[in-house]
Amino acid sequence: MATTHHKLIILGGGPAGLTAGLYAARARMDHLLIEKGAEGGQILLTDWIDNYPGFPDGISGFDLAEKMTAQAKRFEMKSMFGNVVSMDLSSPIKLLELEDGATLSCDTLIICSGAHPRPLGIPGEKEFTGKGVSYCATCDAPFYRNQHVAVVGGGNTAVQEAAHLTKFADKVTLIHRRDELRADKILQERAFANPKVDFIWNTIATAIEGKDGVERLQLQGTDGNKSSLKVDGVFILIGVLPNNKMLPLDVLNADEEGFIPTDLETRTVVKGVMAAGDIRSKEVRQVINAAGEGATAVLAAEQYLSNL
Amino acid sequence: MASDKVKEVSDADFDSVIGSDTPCLVDFWAPWCGPCKAIGPVVEALAEEYDGKATILKMNVDDNPSTPGKFGIRAIPTLILFKSGEKVDQVTGAVGKAQLVELIEKAL
Numbered sequence: 001m002a003t004t005h006h007k008l009i010i011l012g013g014g015p016a017g018l019t020a021g022l023y024a025a026r027a028r029m030d031h032l033l034i035e036k037g038a039e040g041g042q043i044l045l046t047d048w049i050d051n052y053p054g055f056p057d058g059i060s061g062f063d064l065a066e067k068m069t070a071q072a073k074r075f076e077m078k079s080m081f082g083n084v085v086s087m088d089l090s091s092p093i094k095l096l097e098l099e100d101g102a103t104l105s106c107d108t109l110i111i112c113s114g115a116h117p118r119p120l121g122i123p124g125e126k127e128f129t130g131k132g133v134s135y136c137a138t139c140d141a142p143f144y145r146n147q148h149v150a151v152v153g154g155g156n157t158a159v160q161e162a163a164h165l166t167k168f169a170d171k172v173t174l175i176h177r178r179d180e181l182r183a184d185k186i187l188q189e190r191a192f193a194n195p196k197v198d199f200i201w202n203t204i205a206t207a208i209e210g211k212d213g214v215e216r217l218q219l220q221g222t223d224g225n226k227s228s229l230k231v232d233g234v235f236i237l238i239g240v241l242p243n244n245k246m247l248p249l250d251v252l253n254a255d256e257e258g259f260i261p262t263d264l265e266t267r268t269v270v271k272g273v274m275a276a277g278d279i280r281s282k283e284v285r286q287v288i289n290a291a292g293e294g295a296t297a298v299l300a301a302e303q304y305l306s307n308l
Numbered sequence: 309m310a311s312d313k314v315k316e317v318s319d320a321d322f323d324s325v326i327g328s329d330t331p332c333l334v335d336f337w338a339p340w341c342g343p344c345k346a347i348g349p350v351v352e353a354l355a356e357e358y359d360g361k362a363t364i365l366k367m368n369v370d371d372n373p374s375t376p377g378k379f380g381i382r383a384i385p386t387l388i389l390f391k392s393g394e395k396v397d398q399v400t401g402a403v404g405k406a407q408l409v410e411l412i413e414k415a416l
Contacts, residue, residue, distance in 0.1 A: 037346035037402055044342025062342055081349045083404055099406060130383040130400025139341045143382045212380060233382065 006032045008301050009096065009106040011084055012243075014041020015287045016277025017112035018068040018077075019294030025075035027302060032104070033079040034096075040065025041114045042240075042278065043287055046157075047138040047164045051184075052287050061138070064287070084246045089270045092308075096246075107308065108272040108301040111247065111260060112294060115240035115278040115285070120152060124208030125236070132214025132233045137161035140233070144169045147232035150217055151175065152205050158237040159183035159191050165235065166196040173229065175200045175219065200229070208234060242279050255281040266297040272304045313355035317365040319372040325365065326390040331415035333408070335366040336376055336386045343402035344385040350405045351387075354412065362412050391415040 010020045013035030024031040043049065046061035055064075083099040089109070096104045117135035119125055125133055134140040137151075141164060149169045151162045154176035160183070165172045174191070179201045181188050191197050200219065206226075207218040217229045242258040252260050253269045259281035266274040276293035278285045317325050317334065326332045335351050337344035355364035369376045369384060379388060379395070388398040389411050396415050399407060 036404065037350060038348055040342065040346065044346055046342075062340070062345070065342075081353065083406075099404075130386055130398070131380060132382055134383050135401070136341075136343060136383075139338075139343055139385075140383045142338075213382060 003095070003103045003105050004032075005093075005105045006030050007107050007305055008032075008110065008298075009034065009094075009104060009108075010110045010112060011096070011246075012041065012112035012114050012277070012279075013039040013069075013079060014112060014114045014277055014290065015043060015064075015068060016114075016290040016294035016297075017041070017110070018065075018072050019291040020110050020112060020276060020298050021077035021079065021294075022068075022072040022075060023295050023298035024301075025072060025077040027298065029298075029302065029305075031078060032106075033077060034082045034084055034098075034104070035079060036081070036083040038065075039069040039079070042116075045117075045136045045138055047161070049287060068291075086246055087248065089248055089251055089273055092272065094273065108304050109274070110266075110294070110297045110301060111268075111273065111275040111279055112277045112290075112297075113243040113246070113279045115242050117236065118239045118241045120205060120236050120238065122205060122207055124210070124214075128208055128210060128214050131212065132210060132231075133208060134233060134235050135237070137164050137235050137237070140235075141165050141168045144233050146170050148173070148230070149233040149235060150205075150229060150231045151235045151237060153237040153239075154178060154181045154183065155237070155239060156183045156187060157239075158235075159187045161235060161237055162197055163187070163190055163194055166194055169233075170196065172197045173200060173231070174198070175203055175205060175217075175229075177204050177222070178202065205234070240278060240285065244279065257281075265300045266293050267300050272301075274300050313359055314352055314364050314366055317367050319374045322367070322372075322375050323393070325363070327393040328363065329392055331362040331396070331412060332390040333362060333364050333412055334388050334390065335364070336369050336381055336384055336388070337366055338368060338370050338384055341384050347385050347387075347402045350408060353405065354408055358412060361416060387411065389415055 008031040010033040043061035050058040088095040202222040260275040261281040274297035276297040277290035
């Protein structure tokens with residue numbers, strides 16, 4: 001099969017990739033964005049985004065994904081549907097292999113492969129996925145009308161989605177391993193003021209049990225005390241893991257968790273390869289900095305190409 | 309680029325459609341579900357590839373409450389594979405194409 005070459009390939013179509021696509025298209029660079037699903041990435045999992053500037057009333061993750069895509073396409077961003085399974089970054093011409101066997105090559109690559117929800121890794125979790133265990137409150141909340149659900153986590157996603165779940169569920173119990181939340185203060189205030197949300201502090205879930213679906217959670221406090229909680233569902237919102245299966249992690253000097261370190265201009269240790277968005281090794285994973293990094297990465301790519 | 313190969317199925321015609329000897333993959337989705345949207349292009353690509361060998365359908369769970377209830381669906385997207393009216397297997401979430409191919413191949 002013939003290899004198609006582009007000056008720039010953007011791997012992934014979330015906020016970082018779509019912003020990179022917008023900048024590349026406006027710069028009239030020969031580019032191609034590869035996305036394995038629909039454009040939007042993880043913002044498609046978010047019910048509402050209140051901290052992306054320019055939308056004074058907030059915007060749904062779904063709508064923001066469509067608007068970002070439409071904006072990039074207005075400038076003729078080129079994109080294709082495909083799943084990259086491996087790549088070779090050992091020579092100046094980078095090679096990408098797709099699931100269907102096709103190969104693509106490029107002079108410069110921007111990795112925006114993003115991240116996915118982190119599982120708890122406890123008994124019953126896999127077995128009951130889709131049968132009471134969920135990683136997406138926006139998707140599955142309507143299945144828990146008038147029921148009792150648990151949320152595991154204490155960050156922005158957990159606290160925001162706990163509040164979203166109360167639109168359907170009668171009661172939402174947030175289980176957190178510490179004695180305080182990590183989420184933004186405004187999200188905490190809303191959760192504490194919500195009469196349908198209660199909290200179990202200093203506690204971890206150790207098992208998910210049931211028959212045809214989730215019936216109860218086994219819990220253990222940091223003091224060692226064990227208990228169980230009757231619930232109809234459990235939403236696991238404890239952060240993310242990198243989408244890095246297709247990446248040569250050694251070559252890219254990945255960190256312990258598998259995220260890709262870069263300099264301030266998003267350049268990785270491999271010349272001509274940038275990383276932007278949630279796949280980057282960093283502290284803060286927000287839509288706004290993903291978008292910013294996507295723009296920075298295109299400028300770094302242009303600079304690299306001009307020195308070739 | 310919506311494919312016309314992925315037909316909508318409803319509570320009313322569900323039983324008659326999945327009763328066929330041809331394997332049927334049903335994508336249970338809803339318009340407000342982001343991952344359902346994400347998996348959409350994958351399902352459409354499969355419908356093109358398996359045209360004539362397997363039937364790829366989708367069911368909107370908002371408009372059709374009874375079938376998802378019958379199969380205990382509590383998360384979307386859920387994709388269930390049927391053959392001759394019997395459930396063969398299912399997957400949940402915006403999984404990759406390879407996983408769906410593996411699922412369909414179980415009934416071919």
